[in-house]
Amino acid sequence: EAGVTQSPTHLIKTRGQQVTLRCSPISGHTSVYWYQQALGLGLQFLLWYDEGEERNRGNFPPRFSGRQFPNYSSELNVNALELEDSALYLCASSLGWSAPGNTIYFGEGSWLTVV
Amino acid sequence: TQLLEQSPQFLSIQEGENLTVYCNSSSVFSSLQWYRQEPGEGPVLLVTVVTGGEVKKLKRLTFQFGDARKDSSLHITAAQPGDTGLYLCAGAKSGNTGKLIFGQGTTLQVKP
16 A cells, blocks of 8 residues: 655755645545654644645745645645745645544655755 | 653664653643654654553554553664664644644664
8 A cells, every 4th residue: 555655755946936745645544734844843733634625734824835636635835935944844644633543644755945 | 832742852872772762741642653754754653552551562662651641652672773763752632633743853873
């Protein structure tokens, strides 16, 4: 069974540009989560999508946004990139937040470098 | 405010030694997960614990969830160089938030 897959794995962008990161959840999982892991910082919760709707977002500015498609895959968009946005962006999926013993599986991440 | 305090932050030991990593909070969690992360890769799930007092074993790794579901520990017996990595605990609080709260992580180095 395929795990959570993310693309691209690495990318370099210039400050002010926009970026789109993609995520395919584990088959059967309806919830998708996005986290940011910057150097020296822990994993910071960005967004949670379930059944195509944004259910919660972390303490990030509105230029961080995303969506979830009918097939449960998801995109994370970051506009007006800043140097501090350089980080590993992790996508995760699960059966559903309220599922008993909800277990969340992470992908390999997308490394974003902003120069 | 760091809701999950993980200790120690760094640990360097010799192959064959035992170690314990702690994850403590004043908050109650409905479940807690442990992950291991290699540099440049995503966290890999080791275990999920949901019941207070629960103990789970994964080969040489033993995970325990506190009776009050506020703390957890990871014990590794006879550590091997392949155990080297970043260990993360992450708790889910009750409520429909979709948010895992992560500890700061424990960087483990096992020297041959």
